[in-house]
Amino acid sequence: MHLQVESVTKHFPGTQALRGVDLSVVPGRVHGIVGENGAGKSTLVRIIAGEMAPTSGTIVVDGQQREFRSPLDALRTGIAIVSQEGNLIPYFTGAENISLGSETRFAGVFIDQRRVLAEAKALARHHFPGFDLSLDTVVSDLPPEDLKLIEILRALRREARVLILDEPTATLQATAKTMLFDVIRHLKTQGIAVILISHFLNEILEQSDDITIMRDGNVVGTGPADRFDEAEVIRLMIGSTLELRQHAHTLDVRPAGAAPRIETIGLSGKGFEDVDLTVQPREVVGLAGLTGAGHRAFAEALYGVEPVHAGRIVIDGHEVRIGSPTRARDAGIILVPDSRMVKALFAEWTVKENLSVGHLGDVAPAAGLIRGGLETKASWSVVDSLSIRTSGGDQRIEELSGGNKQKVSIGRWLFSPHRIEAYALCIFIEPTEGVDVGAKSEIHNIIADIAARNAAVLLISSDLSEIRALSHRVVVFSRGKVVARFDHDTVSDEAVSTAMAEGRTAKGRA
Amino acid sequence: MTTTTVARGQPKTRVRALYRYSTLLALLIMIVVFSLTIERFLTARNIVNIVQQISMLTIVAVGLTYALAARELDLSVGNVAGLAGIAATLALVNGVPLPLAVLMGLSVGLAFGIVNAVMVTVVGIPSLIATLAAGSIAYGVNFWISGGRAIYGGLPATFTNWGQGTWGIVPIVAVIMLAFVALSYVVLNHSVTGRYLYAVGANVAAARLAGVKVRLYKGLGLAISAVFASSAGILLAARLGSGQPGAGERYLMDGLAAVFIGMTMFRPGVATVAGTVFGALFIGVLNNGLNLLGLDFFVQNIAKGVLMLLAVSIVSRQTTVRLL
Known part of the structure; x- marks a missing residue:
């Protein structure tokens, strides 16, 4: 089944989530979609799977234009989605979950439990040969990889020809991932098209035949996977937008040798480890990293959103303990969140x-x-x-x-x-998420003004050009650690992308 | 990511206005119908009677307003009110001085309020479950200490006068009720505490990131609700001239109905003091009228159940606000 998405847009109040996206999914191939949070990946696949309607644009299946009114509608056409969190009923068995909504019955109303189990087993043998999957166990007792397989089987029972896997490996151990990829390869041989979404770029690059890179509701790159390397993909995912290159922001010159307003020493918490960071008054430090790299967890921990496990936070020379946003606020730390x-x-x-x-x-x-x-x-x-x-x-x-x-x-x-x-530290997370160009530059000025009033500023943005435009320094996170630090003069998209990618491969080798 | 809520069939402006004033309209119609069918309805004596009847209910319902402002439910109010009345009268008949006896009754409420608050904010039990269980405990303790018998004999006249006496034509209990209402109006509409209660009710995540102590205010809503309920329970015992083990029970249903009816007005979907007072009046008039018509007691239950469903339907048609 050949699936084509043609100039699909999706408008939410206040945001343009998709700005005219084209996608072509070919039978028997894995199509990887990558992009930062908010790039529009989830919106796109939810539209394909019938969970929401596009504002404009069309979905064409085997040359025929389709409008899905519900996920069931898409499923009947042969498009199924396995969501990240999973959609199984925890106290049902695997077989019961697989047959849910299409149970084999007798006398019209009773579920034929034995045939339900036998059919599920046959389906598993056919699609996952040589793999032992327990289908008469309650799924809450099964490991996460089995849950993914059961969800895939449920889709296959409904004769899915396009299978969307949204972050399928997020909860899996390394061996389980290998197993899942074997399954995906087997599905390909049966002519099933797989749309794969993952934050693990190396996985996407290894497993996909084609990839599509999204940023800010647009497709910024697409083609056979072997045409891209990791640094190139990252550069496309986070790279500068034209409008911001033109918006040259004049940075305030920070006073040399001033006492730092905030210092973290060996700070560790959930998602970040051993972070040393010093920020001067009037200094804006950009924190860059891919989703889950730890920069956001670090910033949120400074505001008391999540607890700190080890290390120290020093404000104006005094060590502080921050257990909650209330205490952070009272200690002179403020945070402007995303969403x-x-x-x-x-x-x-x-x-x-x-x-x-x-x-x-x-x-x-x-x-x-x-x-x-x-x-x-x-x-x-x-x-x-x-x-x-x-x-x-x-x-x-x-x-x-x-x-x-x-x-x-x-x-x-x-x-x-x-x-x-009196603010010692002001944290901004995705401050221009979903705002138009004019407001964007106004907000940049507001941030610069706040910094100019003697605060230390941390800026987190998935838009690297924004970070470059506003920051005196850029600190790059990967896998919970600081992997590179740049000055405003030496920073470039390429250098930051490479740092993000290196941090990942270095860890991968270790 | 932007999340969007799909409004369930947003009605047009004129229809919305109709929704908004529908409960007020219903009350007016009800008053007209009762006046025409019941001779005694619009007499000064009956109006005083209604005011007396709704005073305790209003105090319970206004207490519930604090909990619902913080989007927590308190299903223990009826039984806490009952237990507080029993505790205070038991103390009085055993010779405990009046101020101390009242304090003991209020402490019962406070204790239950604190337990509810801790269960919900520290242990993390949904308030629906925690307060339902607490109510069951209060009910059990009530019948345990009272032996299931009414408590009377030796209640000081000062005490019963709070519930039965009047200043001129004004019932003392109504004055006490008005004090609770006035205090609550100021707290919920004009104080930092009130704004924070509404904040944790409207958006927990945003309240927390704005520096509001979310657990403190969620717990405070539940604690105040229980203290108000116990105050009402004590006043009810004063009005009845005895501690009745089963006396507080109806305040749960009537109190919630009053708050939900109130939610149709002012800020749709939000519990407000003014709305709740209106809701209590609504319930009071309904109870009184149906009583005077000589209808069986169960007609009131049916009427109030239907009313609550109607009020909540109106609220959910008007707004996308999550009620609980």
């Missing part, structure tokens, strides 16, 4: 309420009562100084555009002007 509607904003609240919540105590001078006038005045001054386009402080945040929502998310920490000078 603003999930992690930062209260959708049903007004602009004013969203701005004041971080330092509400500052407009409640007596008895814990909010002085309405003070709250309004302080929010208005934030709305003014950040040029937030809103009809007023009482407008609901939901009604704002992506860029203006993001300004509110940042503006929350500018609500009490007297506190800004």
Whole structure:
């Protein structure tokens, strides 16, 4: 079955998730899709699998245009998806899961348990010859690789001809991965097309016949896998966007020899290890890395989101212990998270309420009562100084555009002007995620302004050009460790991509 | 990644306005119908009676409003109210001075509130389950210490006067209720505490990253709910002139119904003090009218069940806010 995706776009309120994507999936071949978080991979495969409808564009199956109204619709056409988290019922057996929705019955209503098991076993023998898969065990007792196989069998029972595997190896050990790849090769021989999504680039490159690289809702590279090497793929995944090359940002010259505002010594936690980092006042340090490289976990640990296991955090020469975001905030650390509607904003609240919540105590001078006038005045001054386009402080945040929502998310920490000078560390994670070009450059200016007021700034972005434009230094993470450090003058996309790739292969060899 | 919620058939503006005021409209219609069919309904005496009847309910429902503001459910309020009434009257008939006896009743509420809070925020049990279990415990302890018998004889007149007395035409219990309402209105609408309660209810992740102590405020909502319930239970004993083991039970259903009816107004889907007071009034009028019509008690249960379903349907048509 030949699957073609033609100029598919997907628009969400405030974001353009796909901007005209083409994809061609050929029977008997593995097609790898790579891209950073937010590049649009998941949206694309969810559209292919009928979980959501595209805003525009078409899906063509064997020359025939198709519109899937539901995952079941796509499944009937022969397209199945095995999602990352899995979709099995934990207290059902493998055979029961495989036959779910297509059980063999007798007398119309009763499930024929014996035939269900026999059929599942036959299916397993046919597709996974020589592999011993227990199908009469409750799946919650099975290892993760068996769960993947059972999900694949369920798709095959429904006669899937295109099989989408979303991060299938995320939960697997090395030997289990090898086993899964054997299975995939066997599926190919039967003319099944596999769409493979993985964060492990080496896997994608080794297992795929074709690959497609996505960034920011676009396809930025596609072709036979042997035409790409890892560094090239990374460069395409994170590389600069044209608009930002033109946006030359003037960096503030940082005072030489100033005492560091923040220092981490041998900091370790979940997802990162032994990180030493010193940031001067007025200095912006960009943290680069692929998803799961540890830079984000490190930054979140500094804000108390996840616990620190070992090491020290020193602010202005004093060691601090940060156990929660509340304590981080009170110690002068602030964080502007990614996914603003999930992690930062209260959708049903007004602009004013969203701005004041971080330092509400500052407009409640007596008895814990909010002085309405003070709250309004302080929010208005934030709305003014950040040029937030809103009809007023009482407008609901939901009604704002992506860029203006993001300004509110940042503006929350500018609500009490007297506190800004006291901020030791400001962390920005994907600060321009899903905002338009104009707002992007405004937000860059806001970040530079905050840095100029004596704070240390950490910037995390999957857009390397953004990091380059704003950072005095770039620190590259891979597999939880710092693998390279660059100065603004020496940093280049190529150097950073190579560092990311080297960190990975070096670890792979070890 | 942007997540989107698909609004379930967002109705048009005019229809939405109708939804929003539908409960108010229903109350007005109900008052008109009762006035026309029941002679005694619109008399001063009956109105005072309604106010007296709903005072305790309002206190329970306003307490529940704190828990629901923080998006936690408290199913223990009815039985905690009952136990507090029994504890206070038991202390009184055994010669404990009035202030101390009241304090003991309130401590029962506080203790249950703290247990609920710890179970939900520290142990991590969903509040639906934790408070259901706590309610069962309160019910059991209630019948254990009371022996299932009413507690009376030797209750000081000062105590029963809180529930039965009036200042002029105004029932004392209504004044006490208004104090609870006024305090709660200020706390929930104008204090940092109130804003934080709503914050942890609206978006836990965002509240946490904004520096709000999420567990503290979730727990606080549950603790206040239990203390309010116990206050209502003590006042109910004062009004009845005795500690009745089964007295508080109906406050769970009536209290929740009041809060959900209230959620249809002001900020749809959000528990507010003003909405809850309106909801309690609604329930009070309904109970009173159906009583005066001489209908069987079970008609009230059916009516309130239907009403709660209607109110919640209205809320979910109006907004995409998750109720619980």
